[in-house]
Amino acid sequence: MSDVTAQTAPFGGLVTRDQIVKWAPLLVLAVLLLLFPFFEWLEDFREGKDHVYLLDSRFFSIRNAARIGIAATPALMVAIGVTFIIIMGSIDLSMEGTVSVCAVLFAFAFLAWGGTLMSWAWLAIPLVLLVGAIMGFINGLVHVRLKIPSFMASLAMGFVGTGFALLLTGGDRIRIEDELFRSLLTVRWLNFPIMCYVALGFLLIAWFIQSRTTLGRNFYAVGGGEELAHASGLNVNRVRIMGFTLAGMFFAVGALLAVGRIGIAETATGNNFMFVSITAVVVGGTALWGGIGGVWNTLVGVLIVNVINNGMVVIGLPGYVQDGVLGILVIIAVVLSTDRKSVSFVK
Amino acid sequence: MYELRKVDKHFPGVHALKEIDFKVNRGEIVGLVGENGAGKSTLMKVIYGSYQPDGGTITIDDKAVRFQNPRQAMEHGIGMVFQEQSLITNLTVMENIFLGYEQQFVNFGVIDWKAMAEAARHQLKKVKLDIDPSMTTSQLSFAQRQLVELAKVLTLEERIDGDLVILLDEPTSVLAKEEVELLFQLVRDLTKRASFIFVSHRMDEVLELSDRIYVMKDGEVVDVVEQKDAEVDAIQHKMVGREVDKEYYREQKQKPYDAEQVLVTFDSVSLGNRYKDISFELHPGEVLCLVGTEGSGREAILRTVYGLDAPTSGSVSIKGEQVSRFTAKSGVARGVGYTPRERKVEGIVAGMNVYENMTLSQMDNYSSAGVLNISEEKSLARTWIEKLAIKTPDVYKDCGGLSGGNQQKVVLAKWRSGGSDIILLDHPTRGLDIGAKEDVYEMVREMSDAGVGIVLVADTLEEAIGLSHTIIVIKDGEFQKRFDCTPGDKPSLYDLVHHMI
Numbered sequence: 001m002s003d004v005t006a007q008t009a010p011f012g013g014l015v016t017r018d019q020i021v022k023w024a025p026l027l028v029l030a031v032l033l034l035l036f037p038f039f040e041w042l043e044d045f046r047e048g049k050d051h052v053y054l055l056d057s058r059f060f061s062i063r064n065a066a067r068i069g070i071a072a073t074p075a076l077m078v079a080i081g082v083t084f085i086i087i088m089g090s091i092d093l094s095m096e097g098t099v100s101v102c103a104v105l106f107a108f109a110f111l112a113w114g115g116t117l118m119s120w121a122w123l124a125i126p127l128v129l130l131v132g133a134i135m136g137f138i139n140g141l142v143h144v145r146l147k148i149p150s151f152m153a154s155l156a157m158g159f160v161g162t163g164f165a166l167l168l169t170g171g172d173r174i175r176i177e178d179e180l181f182r183s184l185l186t187v188r189w190l191n192f193p194i195m196c197y198v199a200l201g202f203l204l205i206a207w208f209i210q211s212r213t214t215l216g217r218n219f220y221a222v223g224g225g226e227e228l229a230h231a232s233g234l235n236v237n238r239v240r241i242m243g244f245t246l247a248g249m250f251f252a253v254g255a256l257l258a259v260g261r262i263g264i265a266e267t268a269t270g271n272n273f274m275f276v277s278i279t280a281v282v283v284g285g286t287a288l289w290g291g292i293g294g295v296w297n298t299l300v301g302v303l304i305v306n307v308i309n310n311g312m313v314v315i316g317l318p319g320y321v322q323d324g325v326l327g328i329l330v331i332i333a334v335v336l337s338t339d340r341k342s343v344s345f346v347k
Numbered sequence: 348m349y350e351l352r353k354v355d356k357h358f359p360g361v362h363a364l365k366e367i368d369f370k371v372n373r374g375e376i377v378g379l380v381g382e383n384g385a386g387k388s389t390l391m392k393v394i395y396g397s398y399q400p401d402g403g404t405i406t407i408d409d410k411a412v413r414f415q416n417p418r419q420a421m422e423h424g425i426g427m428v429f430q431e432q433s434l435i436t437n438l439t440v441m442e443n444i445f446l447g448y449e450q451q452f453v454n455f456g457v458i459d460w461k462a463m464a465e466a467a468r469h470q471l472k473k474v475k476l477d478i479d480p481s482m483t484t485s486q487l488s489f490a491q492r493q494l495v496e497l498a499k500v501l502t503l504e505e506r507i508d509g510d511l512v513i514l515l516d517e518p519t520s521v522l523a524k525e526e527v528e529l530l531f532q533l534v535r536d537l538t539k540r541a542s543f544i545f546v547s548h549r550m551d552e553v554l555e556l557s558d559r560i561y562v563m564k565d566g567e568v569v570d571v572v573e574q575k576d577a578e579v580d581a582i583q584h585k586m587v588g589r590e591v592d593k594e595y596y597r598e599q600k601q602k603p604y605d606a607e608q609v610l611v612t613f614d615s616v617s618l619g620n621r622y623k624d625i626s627f628e629l630h631p632g633e634v635l636c637l638v639g640t641e642g643s644g645r646e647a648i649l650r651t652v653y654g655l656d657a658p659t660s661g662s663v664s665i666k667g668e669q670v671s672r673f674t675a676k677s678g679v680a681r682g683v684g685y686t687p688r689e690r691k692v693e694g695i696v697a698g699m700n701v702y703e704n705m706t707l708s709q710m711d712n713y714s715s716a717g718v719l720n721i722s723e724e725k726s727l728a729r730t731w732i733e734k735l736a737i738k739t740p741d742v743y744k745d746c747g748g749l750s751g752g753n754q755q756k757v758v759l760a761k762w763r764s765g766g767s768d769i770i771l772l773d774h775p776t777r778g779l780d781i782g783a784k785e786d787v788y789e790m791v792r793e794m795s796d797a798g799v800g801i802v803l804v805a806d807t808l809e810e811a812i813g814l815s816h817t818i819i820v821i822k823d824g825e826f827q828k829r830f831d832c833t834p835g836d837k838p839s840l841y842d843l844v845h846h847m848i
Contacts, residue, residue: 213717214710221707224696231655231687232708232761233679291698 024336025285025300028329032304033060036311043315059314062191069192070185072306073199074099074258076299079277080206081250083298084243086281087210089223089290090143090150092244093274095251097161098135100270102128102255104165107174107265110181117180128252135161136248140241154244158274165267173266176259184260195257202253206295209246219243223290279326280305283333304329348373349425349512349542354403356389363389365566366403371512374538378557379546382586382808382844386566387546391514394544395427396420407509418447424507426500427514434484434492434499441467441480444499448506470498474533490526493518497533504540511541518545519552520642531556548640550579550848562586583844595785596813598834600792604633604816609667610769610800611652616661621647622824624661627817629769631798634791636805636815638843644824645804646688649771652802653685654678665769679708681769684762686755688774688804694758697747701739702728704746704757709765731760735790752783759790763799770794772803776810788814808840820846 037057044051054060078095085092109124135157143153176182184195210216218239221229230236254273259265284301286293305326312322349371356364364386371377381387392398393405396414404411407423414420417427434443441460444467445452452463460481467480474494484492500513515534519527534543534556547553553560554577562570562585570585611629616622622644629635637645650656651663657673664670665681678685687694695704702724706713713724728742735756739749746757755775762770772791776784791814794801805811811818812832820827820843827846830838 212719212721214714214719215717217703217707217710217719220699220703221696224698228694228696229707231653231675231685233676234707235676291696 021285021336025283025297025304025333028283029300029304029307032307032311036060036307036315039315059311064310064314066188066192066196068303068306068310069196070261071310072302073195074254074261075273075276075280075306076199076302077202077250077254077257078273079280079298079302080203080295081247081254082277083206083281083286083293083295084210084216084219084250085150085247086286086288087219087223087290087293088240088243089226090240090243091278091288092136092139092154092247093151093278094135094139094154094158094161094248095254095273095277096270097158097163097165098132098248098251098270099255099258099273100165100267101135101161101168102132102252103259103265103269104168104174104267105131106256106259107176108168110176110178111174116178121178125256128255129249132248132250132252132255133245134248136244136246136251137241139248140244143244144237144240162267162270165270169265169267171267173264176263176265181260182263184257185263195260199257202250203295203299206250210294215239215242215246220291223292225291275323275326276302276305279330282330285333288334348408348510350406351394352404352406354390354393354400354405356393356398356400363566364393364400367566367568369394369561369568371542371544373510374542375558376534376538376543376545376556378553378560379544379563380550380553380560380582380586381563385563385586387563388516389566390563391427391516391544391546394420394512395425395514421503422507424503424509424511425514426503426511427516428493428496428500428518429516434496436483436485438484439481440471440478440484440487440495443484443495444470444480444502446499448502467498470502471495473501473504473537474498490522490530493522493530494533501537501541512544513537513541514544514546516546517548519547519549527552548848550582554579580845583848584841586844595788596810597788597792598813598837600796601634601816601834602632602796603833604795604800605631605798610665611802612662612664613648613652614662614664616651616658616663618644618647618651618656618658620824621656622821625821625826626661627819627829629800629802631768631800632795633817634795634801634803634815635817635819636803636811637821638805638808638811638818638847639821640847643821643847645821646773647824648821649685649773649802649804652678652769653683653771654681655685679765679767682767683769683771684708684759684765684767685771686758686762686773686775688777695746695749695754698745700743700745701732701737701749701757702742705731705761705764708761712765727764728760731764735760736786750783752779752786755779755783755787756790759794763794768798769800769802772801774804774806776806808843812837812840812843818843822847 036059037054040057040059041051041053058064078099082092082095106124106128109127110121113119113123114121139154139157142148142157143150184198185193187194189197218234221234222236222239226236255269258269280301281298282288282301283304284293284297286297308325309322351367351369353366353368354364355366367390369390379387379390389398393400396417396419399413399415406412412423441463445463449458452459464480471478471480474497476491476494476498478487478491484495487495503511518530522530545553545556558574560572560577560582561568562572562582564586572582608631609628610631613625613627615624615626617624625648627635637648639645647656651658654673654675654677662669665683696707705728706724710719713720725742731737732739732742737753737756737760739753746754749757775787779787791801803811803814805814815832818830818832818838830842832838
């Protein structure tokens, strides 16, 4: 059996490179969760106040966990969408445009059809899921049929989306004041608002797609060896287009939750999703060249990003430092997950 | 003046060069021939400094030298004209000629293009090529590029005081007949300034051009022949002469195939300039081997059977139906399985586990409405792990971590379990150790017994002869000869080589 174990264990079998890469994101999250309360404790200690580590922490509390959860859910949906694309070895940068269009169209349809979930206005929800899917589909079609690299095709489609959203609103903000819809945020079960549970539901759906469906398997096959997937009779182009379509649907869910969170739909609803979601996927340990990773990695990644954002506010660091820290984290994550021996040139 | 004495080179598990003695005199053209894997390329790499020998000495004019890299070899007057054209096609001709040596034209950090063009024109004159040195290389024909490459090597003349030794690795493979003549004329003219080492698969060309010919086999120089004594037959015998072990290739297990039924029919099929006018039939239980040198069109034929490349003319039928759509997907649907040469690239998906790899081509059989039935996948994998004795701790093992032989078994299990009855094997034993090779031979026999038709591109000629029922020899994309290989009446290596080159 010697040939089977040939690849394991430069460190005597206990800690392999693969294992480090696998567990590093979770470890980072745990360290962050303990680090921020430590800073709080340090500050109070200097000022001579009573402070029991963790117990008296404002950061390490259920209330703050819910706050992080609320901030993280829309980004989680968008990041899950892009996870599928990155597993295929492509990238999708259209999320900001797609989220804006979906948010704005949802608001228009919702208000036009009754303005409350109790009326026909609930149809606005399936409508925007469809819109997201169509935008993703077009995105995939442009990428595959016109043979444009995915980053360029999706970036361009994203701009088209942002422009279209602005055209629809003319720069206005649209308020959604339906109490039933806003209950996504306002009603809490066990301290967490409903939107967190909705996101959890979609996370489980994404997990099911990833691990239990032919489509999910195909994403990994295309990312792990496109040539081979093709030579095994897979329709790689079809898998690609379906991947972008699926991603578009998750972007739409992200848009719904984003509107639910602040009760406003506007062109700017999509802002910042690109940086946050790509950062989260990469920091979570999904490899940029495809084939490795998954939605649970993305969950951890989204939490890391949001914990950093939140924690820095709690300990009082300015916003630009947060972006800098996140940028450095991305580099560290990619460095950790790249086996540089096998990559000679990077373009 | 350039001499190797008892040069040895080992790679893990392979003794690639065994005490090679090799000598080039001033103004001489030395030929180097041998089968694939005989050690020619390793020897070339030692000569131009890409590999360092483990033992023996290299001397130039009786002074011992040692090269750490090709650049040091160049500084001693040794230049290489590569088989795979090494010009960078988006640069201009002159930039290519002086690549890495631009410093001589630099004034205050700026390149003097006029001076470089002038110098390039001087080099091009040596190879009698009248083109504008500021042309982009991609605009040149292959023959012109070959000459530019030679001109590039000849820049050594100005840089080096001593004599030049120039290696030509298969320089004629992309050239037409007249162009070959021109090149030979040029090389003969240039012997006034340089010695040449000429490597080619085309025996007639080697005989025509070389003053002396080194014959290599299994990492050894088995003979050195003067041009006047050289005979094609004698050299070919020396290149291949070795015993074939019938046991090893499971020849006793070879059974006659079912000639009544036909799985694949090729009727004068051509694909561009890859292969022309190829016809054959594949029957159930038959092992059909395509034999030819590298680039003779063997792989392209396999890819057409599988559906990866559509032919430009002729008709292909599989199981009595004419094929009109050439896609990998429809090939799989017709029951064709393909195990490509590059296992790591096209055979298994590293990162996916054993059962995921096995069902990759037949996921529809293990899913309903797009939802996978993973427990069935696992039980399939367990069945085949047992059947083929695949060494893996469990079905969750990442296939990238399996040994080459076991990866090959996973690929075969993928096709066999999916019901493929036409299997295309491209170098199935490449890079495997002897035990793993025997496993593959055993599987080939078992598949034949089960009525599977196999088209094989073998790693060595012995393997081709040992395994096959039928051999088709192809040269430069054209059909040469068909051999029946009933056990006990198999063609010899010599019969094949004779038609190959």
